[in-house]
Amino acid sequence: MRISKEKKQQKLDKKVKELNSDLTQSVKFKDKLEENKNTFLELFKNVGTLRVRDVTNRNNENMKFCIMFLDGLVKSDIVNQHVVKPLLEAANIKSDENFSASLISQLVFVNRIKQTDDAQEIIESITYGDTLLLADGLNCGFILDTKGFTLRSIAEPEGENVLNGPKEGFNEGIMMNLSMLYRKLRTNEFKSEFTKVGRRTKTNVCICYIESLVDKKVLKEVQRRISLIDIDGVLDTNYISEFIRDKKYSPYKTVGFTERPDVVAGKLLEGRIAIIMDGTPVVLTAPYLFIENFQSNEDYYLNFLYTTFARILRIMGYFLTVLTPAIYISIIAYQIEILPPALTINIASAQQNVPLPAALEAVIMLIIFDLLKETGVRMPSSVGQTLSIVGALVIGQAAVEAKFVSAPLIIVVAFTGLTNLLTPRLNTSAFMYKYIFLIFAGVLGFFGVIICLSMFIIQIINLTSFGVPQIRLTGGMKLQQIKDIIIRAPWTSMKTRPENLSDNYTRMIRKE
Numbered sequence: 001m002r003i004s005k006e007k008k009q010q011k012l013d014k015k016v017k018e019l020n021s022d023l024t025q026s027v028k029f030k031d032k033l034e035e036n037k038n039t040f041l042e043l044f045k046n047v048g049t050l051r052v053r054d055v056t057n058r059n060n061e062n063m064k065f066c067i068m069f070l071d072g073l074v075k076s077d078i079v080n081q082h083v084v085k086p087l088l089e090a091a092n093i094k095s096d097e098n099f100s101a102s103l104i105s106q107l108v109f110v111n112r113i114k115q116t117d118d119a120q121e122i123i124e125s126i127t128y129g130d131t132l133l134l135a136d137g138l139n140c141g142f143i144l145d146t147k148g149f150t151l152r153s154i155a156e157p158e159g160e161n162v163l164n165g166p167k168e169g170f171n172e173g174i175m176m177n178l179s180m181l182y183r184k185l186r187t188n189e190f191k192s193e194f195t196k197v198g199r200r201t202k203t204n205v206c207i208c209y210i211e212s213l214v215d216k217k218v219l220k221e222v223q224r225r226i227s228l229i230d231i232d233g234v235l236d237t238n239y240i241s242e243f244i245r246d247k248k249y250s251p252y253k254t255v256g257f258t259e260r261p262d263v264v265a266g267k268l269l270e271g272r273i274a275i276i277m278d279g280t281p282v283v284l285t286a287p288y289l290f291i292e293n294f295q296s297n298e299d300y301y302l303n304f305l306y307t308t309f310a311r312i313l314r315i316m317g318y319f320l321t322v323l324t325p326a327i328y329i330s331i332i333a334y335q336i337e338i339l340p341p342a343l344t345i346n347i348a349s350a351q352q353n354v355p356l357p358a359a360l361e362a363v364i365m366l367i368i369f370d371l372l373k374e375t376g377v378r379m380p381s382s383v384g385q386t387l388s389i390v391g392a393l394v395i396g397q398a399a400v401e402a403k404f405v406s407a408p409l410i411i412v413v414a415f416t417g418l419t420n421l422l423t424p425r426l427n428t429s430a431f432m433y434k435y436i437f438l439i440f441a442g443v444l445g446f447f448g449v450i451i452c453l454s455m456f457i458i459q460i461i462n463l464t465s466f467g468v469p470q471i472r473l474t475g476g477m478k479l480q481q482i483k484d485i486i487i488r489a490p491w492t493s494m495k496t497r498p499e500n501l502s503d504n505y506t507r508m509i510r511k512e
Helices: 002-021 033-043 076-089 099-107 119-126 174-184 216-227 237-244 261-269 290-294 304-333 341-351 358-378 381-401 407-420 424-444 446-461
Strands: 050-056 064-070 113-116 131-135 141-144 190-197 203-210 256-258 273-277 283-286
Touching (some): 033 064, 050 076, 064 076, 064 119, 076 131, 099 131, 113 119, 119 131, 174 261, 174 273, 190 216, 203 216, 216 237, 216 273, 237 273, 237 283, 290 304, 304 358, 304 424, 341 407, 358 407, 381 407, 407 424, 424 446
Antiparallel strands (some): 050 064, 064 131, 113 141, 131 141, 190 203, 203 273, 256 283, 273 283
């Protein structure tokens, strides 16, 4: 089985190389301008935005040039003022053996020029906003940095807005995102390593870290996993996350997501690694600890007492989300005698005329609630919120009056939906486990809930992120070890970095 998979992969790689090499790898530069120009015109055949301009020097008719770029990706002012104009008006430049050096140092005035004869590199550069310069008599091309494509302005992320703290968020430009981090981390130890991912998209990906703080073993593992990504195109960081994460099928995150520069800077100062991808405002952070699911962006901008109380509420909210429907069904179906007599009578009377079993009734109502929530998210914001609220009220009231469901169950489902909003980072696991708990409770009652809860806790304890345990259970309960877990200690007490990320607690990375 393993050999057959390897053979299939080898055939796929061979086919991809053949497709890519037919045109680009066979390109050989010559010292005649027209031949080089026609070669790239053929490579960009049927590309409607390609712009080509021939330039002849006014002082020397033997000095002929050709520039190529894609309209809409370059700054016209740079091309006109710093490329075309100098080529037209240059004087005392000879077409000799030093011509290429003179071209770079004296003729073209842009901040980055690269001489190359690699056709694939030239294609990638032109499609990313650079300009190709060809000169008569030179068997190579020059890549000129003339990028000028439009990017979204810096704004606060809608999904991570805060009342206190910075209001800026990442956008789709990788260099702009890096600049926001450099403004916060003004040190030469902040490193940024670039690589390309995607056979066809060749997407720029930047691995960022602070050299003196990062765990070198984790860094090497991140670099290794990214280097193994083999896919045609990468359009968002979630593509990368699914390739590099631990435990591919776990509902829990093992890689962090954020659109805020202050959050990324804070993670880097703890010794984490950030993965920035061109074309998306979402940045990945690794390793990822389980407690981060309950941390908010504002936790470090508000009073530590309020933050501690809010964080405890979030942790309680998550467990209530997955347990409340199951506990309710366990009591109604198996252990109703534990309730006070008055409450038992009220629930029994509400359930009396309902035709469905309590467990099936709960599953149906949870599915309807999830449908309404998903509809509200997908609809335009002005319509979606109104539709969700009105839909929930109308459907809930009508279902109770029609005796399809009981009123207490409506309260349980609404409470479950409310607590779910406290932990948006755990939506996937909460969505799955509330149904799993409900099924176990409907079949086995409280015994089923305990069995499912045991498996639930064991899975959380065994979570890792790039070899680092997401929950650390060893060592004593010293203040410095719990200062930013369930509680958020004042800044005067947080004097050390999280020990979960220390080399002493990093698990050995298994070699594939």
